Amino acid sequence: MPPSTIEPHLRKIYARDDISAEEEQVVRDLVSEVVTYEAHRVIARPWQDLNHSTLLLEGWMGRVRDMESGARQFTELTIAGDFVDLHSFTLKQLDHEIVTLTRSTVAIVPHERLKQLTIDHPHLTRIYWFMTNLDAVIHREWMVSLGRRSAVASMAHLFCEMLARLGVVGRADERGFEFPLNQSQLADCLGLTTVHVNRTLQDLRARKLVELRSQWLKIIDLPQLRQVAEFDPSYLYIHKRRR
Amino acid sequence: MPPSTIEPHLRKIYARDDISAEEEQVVRDLVSEVVTYEAHRVIARPWQDLNHSTLLLEGWMGRVRDMESGARQFTELTIAGDFVDLHSFTLKQLDHEIVTLTRSTVAIVPHERLKQLTIDHPHLTRIYWFMTNLDAVIHREWMVSLGRRSAVASMAHLFCEMLARLGVVGRADERGFEFPLNQSQLADCLGLTTVHVNRTLQDLRARKLVELRSQWLKIIDLPQLRQVAEFDPSYLYIHKRRR
């Protein structure tokens, strides 16, 4: 496991904008403490009052909506460098759970410090505002998958998305990446059943696009995978632009 | 048609936080001009550079993702008082189209003024940041519909959502509201086909929950409708809280 530092978060920022050395220090000083959680823990429950946001340094976490029927829908997967719940700063309470998918190390960022940031650092404020807007962009892409893509295409799309996002923080290359979700969790991302996820995975494997074994996603034919997914990475806004 | 003013927007704000008289004036001064568009126009295309955001004063607009195959997915419906693309301020370009569903009057808000807002008015900045986070909350609710709800339930849920949101800006009561989408557009919101939307609408009508005729959604049995939808309005954050 790489050391748990704020570097991936800075890489995520620098992929979208430039910040000064002073601003970088402000970002580092947002963190009040660093905590490690075991895998499969619920870190925050819906409608609970929150006074800090959680920046994921290492591991995988997710946002899940639970339904009365027992059905679940993941609404986002978060990886090293992502804020898991930056939106809790303005929302104060979340509409979903925050869970760990693997053992995870996080940095705690008190909302009080974010509030001070909105007073003293308009540029960083715009960058963090951008980051939550980026979450919404990813949400929209998932909506397209859930609403309009076939099971194969949406699964392929998810793999392409994670490859691109993990690439930004140095956690993936074109051979593959660690993918810690089981088939049931994958089903809850894609709006499918476990059984169908299993068959879809076999389909992707039979087509010689990817293989998922023991938490590792092996990419066999990226160009074809992208084509099946109709994947266009533009929506991840991986380019610098003054915000 | 009610007069096109910024009042619905202020109502939307006041439903979530209080602002001072001075701040209210700042909000009013964000607007550089007011424009009216005909129905069924594309107002902004994906990846086009934008230097202003669009605040909807009157009418219905939407955000749509177009796919190569010709399939479409609406990702949000916007009504009087909503910013259609506040997120374009930090994104600079959008990942989707902006279209008018009805004749619409909008206020143009130059990004330059929003940038100045982030420098001079941290509280208003947090409120507008909240507003884009609210869009993301609605996105998550749609993801749940697209991924985990049946056709009947997600349609019922959409009607409940629009009732609640329109209520905030005084455009609906418990008898119903104007609903200008045709069945094909409704299908593109719900991730269904037109044919199935037609049958689902008949289902809701047979159950004596709602009737949709000539652009008017008549609500017959709201408690039952909510139950079918498993609708819980908390996610709309319709309560004041210091942001």
Added chain:
DNA sequence: CGCGGTGTTGAGACCTGTCAAGACGTGTGG
């Protein structure tokens, strides 16, 4: 060695999609 979690398989049902045709309705032009 047994156990719990996870992955795999089969058969059948069901929800939603596809395709195609026809009905309705409103505005327009002759």
Added chain:
DNA sequence: CCACACGTCTTGACAGGTCTCAACACCGCG
């Protein structure tokens, strides 16, 4: 005032993707 046209809504028959339920296999771990 009628005829027509176009968009929209409706219907039927059938196909197909995904779900359900149940059983079984695999595997790491205590």
